[in-house]
Amino acid sequence: MTGEGPGDSGDILTVSGGGSTLVATDTLLAEATRLRLLQGDAEAWLARLARIQSLDSDPAAGPLMILPSAGMNVHAARSALGGVAERSQALADALISAAEGYGRAERMRDWGASVSGAWLGSTLGLLAPFLALAAVPGLAVGAVGLLVGGMLTGRRPGDALTDVAGWLQAHPRALTNPVLVAAVRVMVSSTDDAAAGRAGVPVPVSLALGDEGLGLLGVTTSAAGLVGLARPLGLLRETPVSVERIDAPARPLGPPHPGALLGPPHPGASLPGAAPASRPVAPPTGFGDLADRIPSVSDDAPQVRIERYGGPDDASWVVYIGGTAAWSPVAGEQPWDLTSNLAAVADQGAGSYRAVVQAMREAGVAPGDPVVPVGHSQGGLVAAQLAASADFNTVAVATFGGLTAQVTLPADVVAVTVEHTDDIIPALGGTATGDDERLSVRREVFAEKAVPVDQPLPAHALTAYRDTGRLMDGSAEPRLQEFRATLGEVLGAEAGESSRWRGIRLANDEPEL
Template sequence: MRTATGALAIGGGGGSTVIAEHLLVAEHRLALCADDCDRAARRLRPLGAPLPGGVFDGSGTVAETAAAALARSADEIARLGTALRLALDGYELADSAVRTALDQLLAPMAGLVGAAARSLLGLVGGPLLAGLGVAAAGYALLPASSREAMDRSARDGLRFLGERVLDERTTTMMAGLLMPHVDDGVLGAIGVPPALALRLQSMMPSIDGAEPGSVAATAGVIAVLGAAAGARGAAPVEVQRVPPAPASSPPTPPAGLAGRVARIPDPAQPVRVEVYRGAGGAERFEVFIAGTAHDAPLGGEHPWDGASNIALVAEHDASSLRAVRAALADAGAGPASPVVFTGYSQGGAVATLLAESGEYRTAGLVTVGAPTGGMPVTGDYPAVTIGHRDDIITALGGAPEPTAAVLVTADSDGRQEGDGLFAAHELDGYRATAARADASEVPLLRDAVNALPRGGVGQETIDYTARRKDGTGAG
């Protein structure tokens, strides 16, 4: 398991740039200190006046001097806080300018790179396939001990790839920048002329609301190609309740971020709904949504697969999204029902799209490890998005767009023996990061956590399985 280390970085609340936690805490503490000094100065000033009829003993002068010193300190601390805020604002402007410049540079290059790759593959494709065939035949003829040694080397190579390449901040940063332009590269690689590619992209908003050059547009192109190949990312589904354990008891209300992330279920039963009743008798629903089932065949029976991932990032009505909607309806949630959505990875994308859909009275949103950079939150509800800087899965959603959600990021270090290829994406690591976020002193994050619903009397916990319906296509 990987656990996050180092300082958190926090942003959002209308922007997309994240800033180191200690700087935001310092700004907050400077403001508090300036207020304390100013308040103390105002309390001391009346003591500086001489007492009526009393003998002057100098105590008033001491109090007056102290009040003046405190007032000067309050001004100096306030100026220091203002200087820090200006520096942070300057960093945000610089970060935005760099991202814009890189985006404008990469956009026209992607199609050319795709076309060049297609031409190169046409030249070397035949010899490459022949070479792979010879290598496969040679591997089959090797003694068993030699094949085992090669397998060990391959596993070591995959671990190296995960540790030194995929689970690296530079890789995830570049992936976030490049993802919005993959559609240009894909169209160029399949031979679509640049003029026609531009025309297709200009049609994207009228098809599904995706802006050209966005991650959603990229995923939309991939989703169309996948649907043509039979990957049923948006096929209809059905859900079924899992019978509760005989000794099960009503749920206790979750607390903060960590309390919710701890309840995210396994993909075998990918949806959990908890029902609570408030003092006035109104019901509140908390839904917890699992991440991708990595062993699920693409477009197969299990809707938490890669096909649904593509459909979600394209902001289509993915099978997994349909399943959560069906589970909430079965549990009794309607358009007027307060719902708090919590999801991990693919479940985080589902949670974000449903929270923003307007189909429910969204009361909160918590996501971890989700590819939702291109899914900004605009609703008026508390929302927190947690990601690891070296998690390649979150980078597949593209660089974060300005959002009303609070963005929390952290480094994920400490690879251990037996870690998987995407160790920075593991749910256990995100549980630890959520606990650290709960303890943060940054007002923006603390206010969002405190605004999440709490309390109520637990009524029931309902777990659901889900499957795609047989014999259906995308719809």
């Protein structure tokens, strides 16, 4: 593992999940595994020495064990190896016990925070009219104060927003704080409880219907409610989408999928007989490679990269999906925007999801082909939703900084979710509701480093997650190594082909619901 110096806590990876109740650093879990291996080796040698000692009573064995020194040496070796086996077992048991205890404490903490947040949200929703009435005098006084202060100083009311932005820039750690991130996660998950409280639903009923109970209410329903309120105002309106391959002149990497959209070729599509312009690429070998190949999205850049490995009859694919490029609530020219963010969280067919599916089909991904979706931020959410759907044969998935907590993944999908504890964006997905087999890897990027002032949310940056991916590749944690092994088995060792795709929103007079 690398870092700024010995013991840099910003390089510590905390690993949990993966079908286990353990929560610990990757170093601790790797050490426990090494101790188990040492115990196994010592016990194997003890069995061999026992067979050697049995020769002492076998006349056909010869004079070897008749020598007193030989017998004493074997006895001493057995004693030493017995001590090694016993000690390594005790140490491994202690490490696993500590990890289990930490896991229980963390689950109790998360449960307590979730229930407390739900109760607080429900109470605030119930008291909302009274709180609003009580706030009127304060708002009036504040408005008069701003007006008078502006007249005396010449400042406009809008300058207050500039002051807030300036304060945040001067205090970059304000939004890069693990405590704030944890609080935001609970607050987001409590939005439905506040709405239920406002509707007069008792707290016990709200808890039973929410994330803590049946899961009928939660972040998904809250996002759906926000989208429903915004669309009549012309905001957050979904549209049809299309995709174009920007490696022109080129053709799809595989035979056309039966579900691919028919019609005139899109810009960048190949003409019959055109030579492919696919880019040869070596298969990714770990998390660092996966994160490095996720597109760095901007308004006019490709948002999707698709790699194909294997031959015509045994193709396998990696689909890399970038993060949000536009934050306006009005849908623009491309679907990696705020509209898709909210639609994806609301599970209402986000434009970015539909664009990825269309790109995959045009690239030639067949229903039975093994697929590994990988994404950052909004792309991580789309990758998780691909894995949760039956659209493709997803065998593994890796997400970096995605809002994936509310997406339940199938048990047969090998999944790794990477989040920075000082990254506020994944917290907007709320608390986890599913009990799936995903492996969760966490890291605090700026535990011992100054927060950059030239980035609004540096812990969410793709570059930071790429650093974390390289740290994961250097880890001896067994389950991280197993994911890399699975990647090698699915993709093979031969070079493949790469293509890049860009999603486009199409004009639509009516919102697509």
